[in-house]
Amino acid sequence: MRHNYSRSAAERRFARVYETVEGDRCIYCGMPSDGAYDHQPPVYVLHRFASGRLVTKREIRERFGRCELVPCCTICNMGLGAYHGESNNDRRREIVNWFLCDSEFPEDKLILDVGYGLIQKYLSGHREKNIYVFPGVGRAIYIEALRGFIDGKFRSPDDFPDWLKLTQSELAEWLRGAPKRKSQYFLDMASLQSYDLVPDARSDPRGQFE
Numbered sequence: 071m072r073h074n075y076s077r078s079a080a081e082r083r084f085a086r087v088y089e090t091v092e093g094d095r096c097i098y099c100g101m102p103s104d105g106a107y108d109h110q111p112p113v114y115v116l117h118r119f120a121s122g123r124l125v126t127k128r129e130i131r132e133r134f135g136r137c138e139l140v141p142c143c144t145i146c147n148m149g150l151g152a153y154h155g156e157s158n159n160d161r162r163r164e165i166v167n168w169f170l171c172d173s174e175f176p177e178d179k180l181i182l183d184v185g186y187g188l189i190q191k192y193l194s195g196h197r198e199k200n201i202y203v204f205p206g207v208g209r210a211i212y213i214e215a216l217r218g219f220i221d222g223k224f225r226s227p228d229d230f231p232d233w234l235k236l237t238q239s240e241l242a243e244w245l246r247g248a249p250k251r252k253s254q255y256f257l258d259m260a261s262l263q264s265y266d267l268v269p270d271a272r273s274d275p276r277g278q279f280e
């Protein structure tokens with residue numbers, strides 16, 4: 071049973087429920103958030119919870135706890151879709167899963183290897199023109215940051231090694247360079263033609279509503 075879902079209408083409807091958490095870095099990966107936020111839980115989850123009836127703020131709080139708007143980069147936001155998850159690390163696993171090597175496609179490992187290789191060459195002074203254009207580079211950066219948080223190696227972006235601090239900020243700078251570049255880069259990194267090709271990413275990621 072699915073009620074017509076309009077994201078903007080649902081966002082307006084539930085706006086009062088969310089409290090904004092201040093910050094300028096993505097809480098999942100540490101990238102500059104550039105003023106973007108992630109809804110915890112996703113608006114779509116509240117929409118499903120309400121399923122066309124009236125719900126009170128209290129009902130929502132009893133079911134989901136505090137609802138927060140957390141600083142989040144566009145790419146992590148797309149990786150999450152409507153995935154709710156149980157913790158920030160659980161959400162990081164959902165995001166990183168888009169970028170990890172797809173073992174069914176051997177050439178996918180090649181892309182990632184080239185990404186790591188380009189970063190290494192760049193750092194050792196063999197200047198490449200712009201390594202960030204290549205999506206394998208972005209994947210390597212996202213994987214290292216997200217996995218570091220998941221493994222407990224990083225508690226904040228301050229714990230990043232220098233190379234990760236540098237490449238993350240340069241990647242962020244390049245991504246800001248053109249409109250829609252961030253969302254296109256997510257699709258490129260995840261080897262997707264279009265977000266619409268994975269309806270599950272929007273409606274029922276990982277069967278969380280089953």
Ligand SMILES: [Zn+2]
Binds near residue numbers: 096098101143144145
């Ligand atoms: Zn992020």
